[in-house]
Amino acid sequence: MxxxxxxxxxxxxxxxxxxxxxxxxxxxxxxxxxxxxxxxxxxxxxxxxxxxxxxxxxxxxxxxxxxxxxxxxxxxxxxxxxxxxxxxxxxxxxxxxxxxxxxxxxxxxxxxxxxxxxxxxxxxxxxxxxxxxxxxxxxxxxxxxxxxxxxxxxxxxxxxxxxxxxxxxxxxxxxxxxxxxxxxxxxxxxxxxxxHSAGPAGEGTRRFAGWLVVAVLVQIYLGGLVAGLNAGLTYNTWPLMDGALVPGGLFVQQPFWINLFENPKTVQFVHRLGAYAVLALALAHALAVWRAEPASTHARRAALLFLLVVVQAAIGIATLLMVVPLGWALLHQGAALAVLAFATAHWRAARGPYPLPGRAAQGF
The missing domain is CATH 1.20.1330 (f41 fragment of flagellin, N-terminal domain)
Incomplete structure (x- = not known):
């Protein structure tokens, strides 16, 4: 008893x-x-x-x-x-x-x-x-x-x-x-x-997942600059911008660094580069997790995160080419939040759930 x-x-x-x-x-x-x-x-x-x-x-x-x-x-x-x-x-x-x-x-x-x-x-x-x-x-x-x-x-x-x-x-x-x-x-x-359906992931997976969250957040900040300058309403072509992969006139303002915040062409170009960087990081992360933990829940989540980033990039390109119609622009913003949410969930799952109170003292 x-x-x-x-x-x-x-x-x-x-x-x-x-x-x-x-x-x-x-x-x-x-x-x-x-x-x-x-x-x-x-x-x-x-x-x-x-x-x-x-x-x-x-x-x-x-x-x-x-x-x-x-x-x-x-x-x-x-x-x-x-x-x-x-x-x-x-x-x-x-x-x-x-x-x-x-x-x-x-x-x-x-x-x-x-x-x-x-x-x-x-x-x-x-x-x-x-x-x-x-x-x-x-x-x-x-x-x-x-x-x-x-x-x-x-x-x-x-x-x-x-x-x-x-x-x-x-x-x-x-x-x-x-x-x-x-x-x-x-x-x-x-x-x-x-x-959580799986235990914590390896240290490398956890660290990479955390940096991916940071990268998505930085890209959203860059998108805010684009919106603030109405930079998406110009240079509505892709993959070329103003007729080139790297357009001219990116640093015409002085001091040069101010172009990163006040030159619409530069701000849009940097936002494009940020999208490519997030896409590359998401792909590298998915491949790394799949090699380290093949067919695991963490690997499947990393692969799904990469697919979400691909979808978001496609929505961004379509929004640009159509000269930023309201519905597509809001879809692009909503998809960015979805990517941020999933990246955050993936990072948190890689760390494992919060431990139950007192469990460490009980030897669990």
Whole structure:
């Protein structure tokens, strides 16, 4: 009886931990789904030049859109004071303004929503003792990044309200990258709580998988610069760019390094090079894992990651050749998030799941 009691206790504790992990994982996947939608709406907001339609930062009051003709007229009048209206959209009708206003309002509404989707369940799981201690600093870090991201969003919008007709590409790329870091970190924690079908991979596989995540994130940052400069609307040929594999005029601005951030031709070319680099790294990783751990779960995941990168590259090329139609541009952005999510999941699976509390002390 005593032996049964002692053996049953860890099993019951493990079952409770498993149930808690399941609910926490479901919550975190819901957060990532909301983040995915938020990034896509943000992309649409940029592509439709809607991001400057709301000229004030009202974290609380701003959740309520204009509800009367007078309020719409007031919002439109504020927009007519900024350079984007005066230099680009002069003569825009109120109905046209409402279209761009709703894109930006939806983006801000989702941003507020993801804060609630994250913070309220976090408080519940924490206060009811359903969070393991090692998760708390990770989740607090993600929450802090989310708060910082809200400030960066307004910092980005503010760059286009006084002298520019659009937002700074520097700030846009930072805003997009931090959103992807939050998405990636949330996905990594959720994946670490999931049951794994295989044990940890070898050290080389784990390290390479981690660098692949970094490479995908850098490529997304470069894509943010492309979007910020509207660089995808020029040089819409492939594989040649401006009639050559390596076009001229890449470093015409001084100092030379500024071309990497402010010359649309250079920024697009570097983004192309980044795509080739990610593709080559994904292929090298898949081959390396297959040689080290043939036919393993990790090898199959590495091969699938390579295929996802190939699909994303094809979508990028098609988007460029069609001169960036809205639907294809959003598909390209969504596919980038899918690649980032899968690369993160692959890296986390290569490391193995989070250990059960107290298991090391019990010799497991």
């Amino acid at each position: 005593v032996a049964t009691s002692h053996s049953a206790f860890p099993a019951a504790a493990d079952a409770e931990i498993g149930r808690n992990r399941l609910w926490v994982r479901i919550w975190l996947y819901a957060v990532t789904a909301t983040l995915f939608a938020l990034v896509l709406v943000g992309g649409a907001t940029r592509l439709t030049e809607s991001g400057l339609s709301i000229t004030e930062w009202k974290p609380i009051h701003g959740v309520v859109p204009p509800l009367s003709a007078e309020e719409w007229a007031e919002e439109f009048d504020k927009y007519r004071q900024i350079p984007q209206y005066q230099e680009i959209n002069r003569g825009m009708s109120l109905e046209e303004f409402k279209t761009i206003y709703w894109w930006e309002w939806a983006h801000r509404f989702l941003a507020r929503g993801v804060g609630f989707v994250f913070a309220l369940p976090l408080a519940f799981f924490w206060l009811t003792g359903r969070l393991e201690s090692h998760l708390k600093p990770r989740l607090l870090g993600i929450l802090a990044l989310g708060a910082l991201q809200g400030g960066i969003g307004w910092w980005m919008v503010a760059s286009g309200l006084v002298e520019r007709t659009d937002v700074s590409q520097y700030r846009l790329a930072i805003h997009l990258t931090i959103a992807c870091i939050i998405f990636m970190a949330t996905f990594a924690v959720a994946r670490g709580l999931a049951p």
